[in-house]
Amino acid sequence: MMSSGDTTISLSEPPKTGSLYLKAALGAVPLLSSRKSGIPDRSVELSGVRVDPDHLAAYCHATGLRFGDSLPLTYPFVLTFPLVMSLVVARDFPFAAIGAVHSENVIERTRDISVSEPLDIRAQVENLREHPRGLLVDAVSEISVGRERVWRQVTTFLHQQKTSLSGGPRPEPKPDEVPPPPLRTLKVDQALIHRYAAASGDRNPIHMSGPTARAFGFSRAIAHGMWSAAAVLGVIEGRVAAASTYSVRFGKPILLPATVNAYAERAETGWDLSLKHPRKGYPHLTATLR
DSSP: OEEEEEEEEEESSOHHHHHHHHHHHHHHHOOOOOOOOSOSEEEEEEEEEEEHHHHHHHHHHHOOOOOSBBOOOOHHHHHHHHHHHHHHTTTTTTOTTTTTTEEEEEEEESOOBBBOOOOOEEEEEEEEEEEEEEEEEEEEEEEETTTTEEEEEEEEEEEEEOTTTTTOOOOOOOOOOOOOOOEEEEEOOOOHHHHHHHHHHHOOOOHHHHHHHTTTTTTOOBEEEHHHHHHHHGGGTTTOOEEEEEEEOOOOBBSEEEEEOOOOEEEEEEEEEEEETTTOOOOEEEEEEO
């Protein structure tokens, strides 16, 4: 059930991701969509959300993060994800959500968030723009406790298509480099990604199986960007400040199954993190935690 004003939709419960993906699949059929050139002036909000400890435990099991009294830095992503999905699967959204790739992510947390606190969530989509590989759009999510905003995220999605920027010169590919010894190696396979998909609600077909990933141009299923963003934080768990800004840029996708090298280096005000291919050395993820 929901009630709507001019631009804000107030939900009484989180949207079901199963029905959202069905809607997304129907929206990918040209005859069933009514695409616009701009982003609808619309936001979604949900108040009084309570974290399910069992769900949090499943998320921690899938990402390797510690289960405790405070939410891991990346966990609120899974609380905001259904609200963001409800916006991008709308028939008047400028592109189909199915097959879109997570390109960048920035999380700002002002303090630790207790598992027991009631959370108010608001999400909107903005800043549609061209990219040489397609269209970029930002999903902005905010979580508040009472009147205090405690967590904010900007998730950038890439929809691959030709744009006016596509014909420009492409940078020369960097030569492969033998990576240095890692701080840790992380192993990920389809079973682990299925566990993460169940915990996060993100069942984008590019993650779920080889055949569905190939339908969107990938040779094999790929790991979720936010799985890798969470898993690499496990390398420095216990040393993530309560007030933190976590900026992530996703590189080449992690094709399943895979073993990746994890790195963490001290910076002046935090950490520089990365996940790299263990033989060729190219980055799957580069991140800063400040």
